[in-house]
Amino acid sequence: MLATQIEATGAQAAMPRKAVPGAVAEAEEQQQYLTFMLGDEMFAIGILSIREIIEYGDLTEVPMTPPFIRGVINLRGAVVPVVDLALRFGREARANSKRTCIVIVEVNAAKGRQEMGVVVDAVNEVLEVSPGDIEAPPEFGAHIRSDFIQGMGKIGGKFVVMLDVNRVLQVDEVAVAARRGSAETAVV
Amino acid sequence: MNLDDALHTFIIEARELLEHMEEALLRVEQSPEDADTINAIFRAAHTIKGSAGLFGLCHVVEFTHVAESVLDLVRAGKLRIDSELVVIFLAVCDHLGVFVTQIVEGRTPDAETNRVSVELVSKLSRYLGPPQRGAAVTAVAAPEAELETEAGDGVDTDHWHISLRFGPDLLRNGMDPLSLIRYLGTFGKIVNIVTLVDTVPSLSALDPESSYLGYEIGFSSDADKATIESAFEFVRDDARIRILPPHSKVAEYLRLIDDLPQSELRLGEILVRCGTLTQAELDLALARQAASRDDASNPIGEVLVEQKLVQPRVVEAALDKQKQVKDNKAAESGQIRVNAEKLDQHINLIGELTIASAGASLIAQRTADPELLEAAARLSRLVEEVRDSALTLRMVEIGATFNRFQRVVRDVSADLGKDIRLVISGADTDLDKTVVEKIGDPLTHLVRNSMDHGIEAAELRLARGKPAHGTLRLNAYHDSGSIVIEVADDGGGLSRERILQKALACGLIKDDQQLADADICNLIFEPGFSTCEQVSNLSGRGVGMDVVRRNIEALRGTVEIDSTENVGTTMRIRLPLTLAIIDGFLVGVNGSSFVVPLDMVVECVELTPQETADSQGRDHLDLRGEVLPFIRLKQLFDIAEAPAAADVDDDADDEFDSATARKYNGSGHSLLTAEGAAALARDPELEFLLHPVKRENVVVVQYAGRRSGLVVDKLMGEFQTVIRPLGEVFNGIDGISGFTILGSGKVALILDVQGLVRRVAGGESRRNARASNYAIAE
Numbered sequence: 001m002l003a004t005q006i007e008a009t010g011a012q013a014a015m016p017r018k019a020v021p022g023a024v025a026e027a028e029e030q031q032q033y034l035t036f037m038l039g040d041e042m043f044a045i046g047i048l049s050i051r052e053i054i055e056y057g058d059l060t061e062v063p064m065t066p067p068f069i070r071g072v073i074n075l076r077g078a079v080v081p082v083v084d085l086a087l088r089f090g091r092e093a094r095a096n097s098k099r100t101c102i103v104i105v106e107v108n109a110a111k112g113r114q115e116m117g118v119v120v121d122a123v124n125e126v127l128e129v130s131p132g133d134i135e136a137p138p139e140f141g142a143h144i145r146s147d148f149i150q151g152m153g154k155i156g157g158k159f160v161v162m163l164d165v166n167r168v169l170q171v172d173e174v175a176v177a178a179r180r181g182s183a184e185t186a187v188v
Numbered sequence: 189m190n191l192d193d194a195l196h197t198f199i200i201e202a203r204e205l206l207e208h209m210e211e212a213l214l215r216v217e218q219s220p221e222d223a224d225t226i227n228a229i230f231r232a233a234h235t236i237k238g239s240a241g242l243f244g245l246c247h248v249v250e251f252t253h254v255a256e257s258v259l260d261l262v263r264a265g266k267l268r269i270d271s272e273l274v275v276i277f278l279a280v281c282d283h284l285g286v287f288v289t290q291i292v293e294g295r296t297p298d299a300e301t302n303r304v305s306v307e308l309v310s311k312l313s314r315y316l317g318p319p320q321r322g323a324a325v326t327a328v329a330a331p332e333a334e335l336e337t338e339a340g341d342g343v344d345t346d347h348w349h350i351s352l353r354f355g356p357d358l359l360r361n362g363m364d365p366l367s368l369i370r371y372l373g374t375f376g377k378i379v380n381i382v383t384l385v386d387t388v389p390s391l392s393a394l395d396p397e398s399s400y401l402g403y404e405i406g407f408s409s410d411a412d413k414a415t416i417e418s419a420f421e422f423v424r425d426d427a428r429i430r431i432l433p434p435h436s437k438v439a440e441y442l443r444l445i446d447d448l449p450q451s452e453l454r455l456g457e458i459l460v461r462c463g464t465l466t467q468a469e470l471d472l473a474l475a476r477q478a479a480s481r482d483d484a485s486n487p488i489g490e491v492l493v494e495q496k497l498v499q500p501r502v503v504e505a506a507l508d509k510q511k512q513v514k515d516n517k518a519a520e521s522g523q524i525r526v527n528a529e530k531l532d533q534h535i536n537l538i539g540e541l542t543i544a545s546a547g548a549s550l551i552a553q554r555t556a557d558p559e560l561l562e563a564a565a566r567l568s569r570l571v572e573e574v575r576d577s578a579l580t581l582r583m584v585e586i587g588a589t590f591n592r593f594q595r596v597v598r599d600v601s602a603d604l605g606k607d608i609r610l611v612i613s614g615a616d617t618d619l620d621k622t623v624v625e626k627i628g629d630p631l632t633h634l635v636r637n638s639m640d641h642g643i644e645a646a647e648l649r650l651a652r653g654k655p656a657h658g659t660l661r662l663n664a665y666h667d668s669g670s671i672v673i674e675v676a677d678d679g680g681g682l683s684r685e686r687i688l689q690k691a692l693a694c695g696l697i698k699d700d701q702q703l704a705d706a707d708i709c710n711l712i713f714e715p716g717f718s719t720c721e722q723v724s725n726l727s728g729r730g731v732g733m734d735v736v737r738r739n740i741e742a743l744r745g746t747v748e749i750d751s752t753e754n755v756g757t758t759m760r761i762r763l764p765l766t767l768a769i770i771d772g773f774l775v776g777v778n779g780s781s782f783v784v785p786l787d788m789v790v791e792c793v794e795l796t797p798q799e800t801a802d803s804q805g806r807d808h809l810d811l812r813g814e815v816l817p818f819i820r821l822k823q824l825f826d827i828a829e830a831p832a833a834a835d836v837d838d839d840a841d842d843e844f845d846s847a848t849a850r851k852y853n854g855s856g857h858s859l860l861t862a863e864g865a866a867a868l869a870r871d872p873e874l875e876f877l878l879h880p881v882k883r884e885n886v887v888v889v890q891y892a893g894r895r896s897g898l899v900v901d902k903l904m905g906e907f908q909t910v911i912r913p914l915g916e917v918f919n920g921i922d923g924i925s926g927f928t929i930l931g932s933g934k935v936a937l938i939l940d941v942q943g944l945v946r947r948v949a950g951g952e953s954r955r956n957a958r959a960s961n962y963a964i965a966e
Contacts, residue, residue, distance in 0.1 A: 058933065058934055058935075060780070060927075060934060060935040060936065060937070061780065061827075062918060062921075062924070062937065063824070063825035063826060063827070063923075063924075063937075064825065064921055064922075064923065064924075065918070065921070069917070071935075072927060072935045073935065074929050074933055074934065074935050077540060077543075077929065078912075079912045079915065079927040079929070079935055081915065081917045081918065109916050110916060111916065114915070114916060114917075116917075171916045171917060172916075174917050175916055175917045175918070175919060175920070
């Protein structure tokens with residue numbers, strides 16, 4: 001586990017840190033993906049939006065928010081919200097294991113970039129996927145909202161859902177959900 | 189010197205000066221005799237003109253010059269400043285502001301701006317009286333010129349003669365002779381110019397940074413001597429400048445020739461070349477000079493005396509000017525301009541320091557080493573002081589913001605045709621700068637609203653037995669960790685019936701809804717609400733009040749209305765003092781920690797099982813005969829019972845992991861010897877100390893005069909804390925105002941007491957409404 005983590009962060013460090021020039025260019029150039037597990041399903045996220053991977057722990061719950069917002073963590077002095085991806089996709093919540101970790105990703109927000117944590121059951125590895133091996137998302141059948149899917153990558157002979165983190169963790173949407181959650185509890 | 193930087197400074201300065209000018213103008217209207225105020229206005233105009241000249245902003249110079257000339261008349265007591273003049277000058281102020289904005293945007297004045305310029309100049313010129321030898325000659329200048337030229341014997345030329353010998357440091361001081369000469373060109377015509385190169389040394393001895401040149405200038409202008417002198421204001425100290433008016437006496441030219449180091453003959457020639465003297469006049473002059481040297485009754489002496497008659501005024505004015513400049517400098521030297529970003533960074537660092545210090549104290553407590561504890565205590569005290577002083581760096585007095593409203597009130601009352609006076613109090617109340625910047629707009633809206641809708645027309649006021657002039661009060665004061673800003677008027681107050689009617693018409697409320705008075709007043713903050721049928725110029729379009737509330741809430745503040753019909757309305761804005769750091773009171777609910785702003789905490793009491801039983805399941809308790817409603821945080825936040833650790837030892841501090849908890853308790857118990865424990869066990873009254881029971885505490889909080897309780901498990905004491913904003917994701921959650929990081933590195937939530945109360949009260953009233961609806965349905 002630890003080895004994967006180091007490998008993942010190492011691969012990230014090796015990536016040239018430059019401004020993302022645009023979605024098209026990003027799609028063409030970006031070939032490295034981090035794969036991770038939610039339950040038995042494998043997902044992938046483009047490595048350019050990943051900042052780091054940290055151990056799960058010391059999470060503070062925020063009351064009056066929807067369940068998929070697990071809470072907040074202290075990331076070197078910054079307070080970062082943490083989202084449970086499984087719950088966001090409408091899957092069952094699972095108990096934390098030793099392999100549970102938080103992937104810190106950077107997403108677009110109204111006021112510049114916003115860091116967010118994503119709870120995953122386990123991270124696997126960083127893979128190179130050539131653009132030719134990525135298929136368009138299916139209209140249905142993936143059991144998650146199709147706008148969350150950037151593409152279907154062929155990894156090891158199997159299709160893996162490549163997530164569009166900017167859609168999955170769209171700040172406005174998550175925030176609206178947070179507020180709605182707060183309103184609901186108020187009525188009760 | 190980077191010119192852009194300098195221009196930037198000019199812009200900042202100009203804006204400040206305009207602000208002062210406006211303030212002084214409003215003051216002078218009340219006390220037209222106050223020389224200090226008039227001088228302040230003049231000084232502001234004068235400085236703007238001077239600095240604008242340095243940047244070659246001719247349009248600003250020309251415009252300001254006219255205004256300055258009028259102000260000069262006022263200053264000399266030849267013109268009385270009245271409200272009409274104040275109106276013109278306020279317009280001048282605004283117009284200069286427009287100029288400055290255009291400079292910022294890098295635009296040259298457009299046609300509209302020029303039109304306003306011409307209009308204002310023509311208005312101002314009326315005060316300058318009929319033009320004598322050109323438009324800009326002031327009444328002051330005229331007799332002076334006469335005095336200097338009266339005794340005949342004058343030369344024929346009708347232009348000024350300026351003789352310049354700059355000091356060697358001119359260029360080093362950032363001045364450029366060329367720009368000065370160009371500046372002269374802005375209010376006159378340079379007829380002739382002769383450059384003197386005598387003092388330029390050989391190339392080997394030449395210092396490129398020194399100025400060696402001298403100039404003799406023939407200058408044709410209608411400007412007065414003071415204006416021409418002012419062109420050289422910045423170089424006067426280390427330069428020899430002689431200015432001779434048109435038609436001066438030959439003798440004066442002689443004196444000039446005498447004064448200057450160049451050989452007489454040469455200088456004479458130069459004067460001829462400048463066109464200042466004709467050859468014949470020069471010959472005459474030199475002959476007289478030769479004669480005078482033999483003669484004891486020195487005619488030049490007489491000239492000198494005469495010259496003195498003229499000069500004292502000029503000298504006095506110059507000294508006065510210098511003194512003012514010095515005064516200004518003294519006032520400014522006490523202050524440093526700091527980049528706001530740097531300051532923010534500094535305060536952020538201090539925030540980190542506070543957290544680090546809290547962490548260190550925590551560790552010191554765990555080790556229970558007295559020396560370390562003492563050191564940690566000393567450290568945290570110092571950090572606290574540093575924090576407090578750092579926060580005051582951001583604090584500014586609200587007075588400046590309030591003073592801006594003098595103008596608003598003045599203009600709006602003129603527009604409305606109402607006589608309204610503004611009374612300001614609490615102007616020295618400190619407030620965070622970011623808050624001050626953002627409070628201006630909502631405050632303006634409230635002020636306008638009060639004037640437009642609140643204060644009645646004079647006839648109605650008299651009919652109601654009030655004085656004909658309305659009074660608007662702006663007040664500010666500190667109250668339990670927040671600042672309160674009040675906008676109060678003695679007008680008609682809010683008509684609850686009209687609000688209700690309107691709210692019904694807009695569909696904001698339902699027919700059978702029963703509302704408390706305060707709730708009715710708050711309806712005006714709903715989007716799209718306005719009681720005024722006719723749309724006025726100022727307010728009443730139904731947009732605004734909701735924006736006001738939103739803006740204030742964005743600052744973590746609240747606004748409330750206190751209104752009595754026919755007596756007046758008070759709008760009370762309550763804002764946090766600072767957005768960065770608060771003193772917090774840390775409480776624990778099961779495993780979670782929460783921070784309550786310490787300023788709100790009144791006391792802590794125990795919630796005994798007895799009291800819980802007495803309240804019969806309702807959420808209030810008897811606090812010394814008072815009913816105190818309370819909120820059970822555990823229920824509201826739906827916090828699960830802490831895991832096993834809490835069962836092992838109720839007293840364990842769940843904030844630490846179990847290992848630390850053991851250590852913590854271990855050290856606690858070590859204070860108690862076995863003998864002591866035995867003694868305690870024997871004493872029935874103290875025995876309970878050995879068996880701490882799980883008990884609940886009520887933190888009594890006060891907000892806006894109301895008290896309520898928060899039921900928590902543990903009280904963990906005071907804690908300085910840096911507020912981390914909620915961020916975009918959590919913004920808008922009622923009941924939480926921010927995050928903070930505890931010494932242990934864990935994140936805790938800062939409770940927004942008012943939001944919590946609102947949330948719980950809202951939930952209850954909805955439940956009650958549902959219950960009563962069922963009752964009706966049945």
